[in-house]
Amino acid sequence: MDALFFTLHSGLPHEGPGSREDTLRALALTGLSGRLAVLDIGCGPGPSSLVLLEALPEARVTGVDDHAPFIEAARARVAAAGHGPRFAAVEADMAALPFEAGSFDLLWCEGAVYIMGVERALGLWRPLLRPGGRIAFTEAVWLVSAPHPEAQAVWAEYPEMTDVDGVSGRIAATGARQLGRLTLQPRAWEAYYAPLEARLDALAPPADAPADGAADGAADATLARAIAAHRTEIAVWRAHGDSFGYVVFVVAP
Numbered sequence: 001m002d003a004l005f006f007t008l009h010s011g012l013p014h015e016g017p018g019s020r021e022d023t024l025r026a027l028a029l030t031g032l033s034g035r036l037a038v039l040d041i042g043c044g045p046g047p048s049s050l051v052l053l054e055a056l057p058e059a060r061v062t063g064v065d066d067h068a069p070f071i072e073a074a075r076a077r078v079a080a081a082g083h084g085p086r087f088a089a090v091e092a093d094m095a096a097l098p099f100e101a102g103s104f105d106l107l108w109c110e111g112a113v114y115i116m117g118v119e120r121a122l123g124l125w126r127p128l129l130r131p132g133g134r135i136a137f138t139e140a141v142w143l144v145s146a147p148h149p150e151a152q153a154v155w156a157e158y159p160e161m162t163d164v165d166g167v168s169g170r171i172a173a174t175g176a177r178q179l180g181r182l183t184l185q186p187r188a189w190e191a192y193y194a195p196l197e198a199r200l201d202a203l204a205p206p207a208d209a210p211a212d213g214a215a216d217g218a219a220d221a222t223l224a225r226a227i228a229a230h231r232t233e234i235a236v237w238r239a240h241g242d243s244f245g246y247v248v249f250v251v252a253p
């Protein structure tokens with residue numbers, strides 16, 4: 001991650017759409033409870049890890065991310081909430097997870113499966129599960145057959161994006177069984193975008209933000225362009241959020 005990314009994203013509670021309520025709804029879909037070993041893959045600053053630790057008082061949660069500052073943020077956040085002894089934070093690549101086969105009951109992944117793609121992720125991760133284990137992940141999907149062109153432009157960097165049935169087909173192609181799915185609610189997007197928008201406003205109040213990204217110096221211009229792109233992303237969700245969404249899929253491998 002570069003310094004610019006961190007200027008915009010450090011210290012945010014979420015690095016993608018997600019909310020306590022939706023994480024709890026997804027956990028209920030897994031049917032699991034009790035003394036679980038949970039792995040939160042692409043944990044970022046730890047929003048899901050924290051909710052899972054609170055909801056599963058006997059569980060141990062391991063958070064994995066390849067961005068060291070997020071690992072530190074997750075560790076500090078969980079410790080501040082008093083759950084540090086049941087949490088481990090590991091800096092690692094989700095494509096080469098450093099755990100023995102059969103180590104976990106539940107693999108959790110909010111907003112990060114797109115990095116590997118569903119089929120590759122399920123194939124690589126399923127050996128980590130114990131018998132009866134479950135995988136829960138969120139994936140961005142098209143919610144309509146003809147998404148608004150501005151929504152298509154914002155998501156152009158993710159050409160593999162499909163609809164809910166497309167993701168279900170990718171799950172089935174791995175031989176896994178889909179147990180349930182649910183769409184993240186608007187509050188999950190606000191939980192991500194409201195603090196991000198406040199960050200953007202602090203860096204460049206809207207009235208000062210140059211529309212074309214022009215500013216003094218290359219670094220300022222790059223930052224201005226990044227701020228403008230983030231503002232566009234948020235505005236497109238507010239205007240055309242019916243075109244796309246994030247869906248939780250719960251599967252048995």
Ligand SMILES: C[S@@+](CC[C@H](N)C(=O)[O-])C[C@H]1O[C@@H](n2cnc3c(N)ncnc32)[C@H](O)[C@@H]1O
Nearest residue numbers: 014015016042043044065066067093094111112
């Ligand atoms: C969209 S964020 C979601 C973070 C968090 N789950 C949340 O909901 O706030 C994706 C996360 O995946 C992490 N990531 C990206 N590539 C990775 C990789 N190859 N291995 C592990 N983590 C990765 C990023 O650092 C980031 O924290």
